Amino acid sequence: MRLAVYNVENLFDRAKAMNLETWEDGRPVLEKFAALNALLGEVTYTPADRRKMADLIVELGMEKSDTGPFVILRRNRGGLLKRPSTGGVEITASGRADWVGSLELRDEPINEHAMLNTARVIRDLKADVLGVVEAESRPVLKAFSDEILASVGGTPFRHVMLIDGNDERGIDVGLMSCPQFPIGRMRSHxxxxxxxxxxxxxxxxxxxxxxxxxxxxxxxxxxxxxFKSKGFGGKAESDRRRKAQATRVAEIVKERLAEGWDHIAVIGDLNDTPDSDPLSPLLKHGGMTDAFTHPAFDDGGYKGTYGLCNPGNKIDYLLLSPNLIDKVEKGGVIRTGMWPGSRPKRWDTYEELKRPQDAASDHAALWVDLDI
Incomplete structure (x- = not known):
């Protein structure tokens, strides 16, 4: 069977701030969004909180309206703020209980060429079981499989499952599989x-x-x-969160091994490198082996899986339990949907990928064939 993983970076819609030409262009918006969202969720708003919230609302382009270029403030009931005729914003609420509503990132459709190139990558993976990172929802993932994947000559997956997670941006993780590999019991964390x-x-x-x-x-x-990205927030806090996540996954793996599971795979975008301290509980002490290191795995000449695939950009993983790594026959990487750079061009791409915006994803897709 072929097991694969792919960070598709959304399929149909994506937060506008994450759909700019580069990650660095959208990073300030996401940082301000996160900061404002955290302050709005406080039980009590201090004077300093109210001043900071007002500043962030203005910086996010919502001085005149609840709809900014990248963010929407939805106010259903109660009073949160007023906008004086002289300009600026004044927070009138004293805490979260004073108003009902939410702060949301605005979405926009994904570039059509990028969407089709994503489908081409999944078609060429020929996976029996595919882990998907950054999918909006199960209906979206199912529609993508049935309609877009089929439109480029791929075979739609029979089984498609995604459990809503904790990310407010709508970037969840899911699994798709062929008829011969039905999804049985599921457990969320x-x-x-x-x-x-x-x-x-x-x-x-x-x-x-x-x-x-x-x-x-x-x-x-x-x-x-x-796992928690390095994209926004302080480095120390981001590292701490990733280490806590790696530790918890390692604990779950240990529990399942003790229950008698021989074949376990931890797959996805872990947002850090194999030698990093945050991933050490899982990669160094968790009993799992990165398929990338298997002698039969072909990395395509590059050690990374993100961006231009330099060694410092190895952040996507197929981690296999001891009995499962012994079942590996071969493995590899598909980069034909990634922007290859230009000086020099690093790898061949689909003919339809003519500019960075047309890339299927900034991530490579990884696969491994297992004799089970």
């Missing part, structure tokens, strides 16, 4: 909490467990992950 006493959730999205059965009657447990 959206409510797992950090062990530091803060009662904060562990996973930025989720760590869903999907149980599958192969035609040979073997059981396979797949956990799809998308």
């Amino acid at each position: 959206v409510d797992d909490r950090l062990s530091d006493g803060s009662d904060r959730i562990t996973f930025s999205r989720d760590c869903p467990e999907f149980e599958l059965t192969t035609p040979a009657g073997n059981r396979l447990l797949v956990m799809v992950n998308h």
Whole structure:
């Protein structure tokens, strides 16, 4: 069977701030969005909180209206703010209980060429089981498989599953599989909490467990992950969150091994490198092996999986349990949907990929063939 993983970076719609030409262009918007959202969620608004919220609302382009270029403030009931005729914003609420509403990122459709190139990558993967990172929802993932994948000559997946996670931007993780690999029991970890006493959730999205059965009657447990990014927020906090996530996944793996699961795969975008401290609980002490390091795995000449695929950009993984790594026959990377750079061009791409905006994703797709 072929197991694969791919960060598709959304399929139909994506937050406008994440759909700019480069990540750095959208990063300030996402940082301000996160800061304002955190302040709005406070039980009590201090004078300093109210001043900061007002400043952020203006900086996000909502001085005159609740609809900014990248963010929407939805106010259903109660009073949060007023906009004086002299300009600026004044927060009138004293805490979260004074108003009902939400702060949301505005979406816009994905470039059509990018969407079709994403489908071409999935078509060429020929995966029996595919872990998908950054998909909007199960209906979106199912429609993409049935309609867009089919339109480029791919075979739609029979089984498509995605459990809503914790990310407010609508970038969840899911699993698709062929008829011969039905998805059985599923388990979510959206409510797992950090062990530091803060009662904060562990996973930025989720760590869903999907149980599958192969035609040979073997059981396979797949956990799809998308760890905390380095994109915004302080480095120390981001590193701490990724380490907590890696620690919790390693604990789950240990529990499942003790229960008798021989074939376990932890797959996804872990947002850090193999030698990093945050991933060490899982990669160095978790008993799992990165398929990238297997002698039969062909990395295509590049050690990374993101951007221009330099070694410092190895952030996507197929981690396999001891008995599963022994079943590897071969593996590889598909980069034909990624922008290859220009000086020099690093790899061949689809003919339809003529500019960076047409790239299917900034991530490579990884696959491995397993004899189970």
